[in-house]
Amino acid sequence: MQNDTPELPIFPLILSHAMRPLPLWPLSAGLSRLAGHILHRHPGINNRIDYYQDHVFLLDITDLPLFLTLEPRKARLRAFRRSAVVPGHDAGISGPLAAFLAMLHGQEDGDTLFFSGALAIDGDTAAVLALRNALDDAELDLAAELAELLPPIAGLLRAGLPGMQHLTGLCLQRGSAASERAW
């Protein structure tokens, strides 16, 4: 079988180490605010997640020192230390941050990442597919969502984004082809 795994960058170790002391409560509060903002602006996400809105989704971003859990109906995105036990969940996705961001921004296909071994799933497979399909249809741009949520830093984001993308190799915003929503 041909192994043609997409080459994905690993989140810089120094930045990962720097994240370790981050206090979990304010981090979770900030992440949940972002999740709530996105789910409010894109109601189609929860419509498509449908039966699985009450599920707990584990986002095991393997090159970060944290686990994240997403509860769509509560718009809750919480952080847990990787050194602790894996948080309880109904469905889980694991892989490097680059895979999550590339999939979210429409740069990489979720199935391709999964079948190449870059992403792994566990638990309720149907729920994972519902979440993936819902996010794919939403055509999210995380940088734009952050700028919308925090107008004072919008200028800083715009100025710093190209450098951050270059430094980390991560896909931090939606591709140019999809940036103009047609309808």
Added chain:
Amino acid sequence: MELVCPAGTPAALRAAVDAGAHSVYCGFADATNARNFPGLNFSRAELEAAIDHAHARGAKVLVAINTFPTAGEEAIWHAALADAARLGADAIILADPGLLAHAAERHPGLRLHLSVQAAAANPDAINLYARHFGIRRVVLPRVLSVEEIAAINREIDIETEVFVFGGLCVMAEGRCALSSYATGQSPNMNGVCSPPDHVAYTSEGDDTVARLGGFAIHRTPRGAPAPYPTLCKGCFVSGERQGHVFEDAVSLDASRLIPALARAGVSALKIEGRQRSRAYVAQIVSAFRAVTDALAAGREPPALALARLAEGQAATTGAYAKRWR
């Protein structure tokens, strides 16, 4: 040749149209659609907007109402047909003879295509559907060679559409008894031989094990490429042999056979993958559009390198150019 492309969501439809699809096929988010998967498909309002978007850019929208109506609940399928017609669908893809009869009688102006789910694989069957229901195109099952397709085209008067990329069913389409045995569900009614709620991935030691309906299909080292979790492409022990006893873990890529398919009289090329993302759709559609454009211009089609996007990350030309073991 017409390039018929998949769209599981409105975003995927826009990606397909932007990438050069001549036609896009999609379906409603209900039991009328064989690909009625979690998080996929179109509401009536979304389909209306999608058709407007496609038509404004010169692309057609084909609506798949390709399951078999449940006795006593025909109204759901009849309403789907009427709504698709009202919203301006360019064709409806149907499999059930009763629904075809209803469509021909109640919507005489509507263009009807025979779904691959009908598994019509010979001129007699195809001509019967054409004669009785006025179908204008048949989507051929993926079990025919190019020569057999040419022979069929010599004996029918309607268009043929063939799959050129994506998941590969090696059985009579939608009638896989293996899948029904493992899941208790009909692929014809649920549109898939591996329903997601019957698929489970578990870590066992250093391996990831994929199961369908509790049956282990394959075991791969964690992080290694894994094939699609279908029974026909599973790795099993049979007697003293271990391997892919039915079919290798590959999917279809007939891109290099497109000139031969054109000579065989094929009108339309179908890309499978309504369950895939807009990233997949954009990449595959633009690659195949380069091939159809080259053919139309009389140029040599470019060689495509699409294995990375194929299920199982390995491709075959399927029955078009091979024989069963």
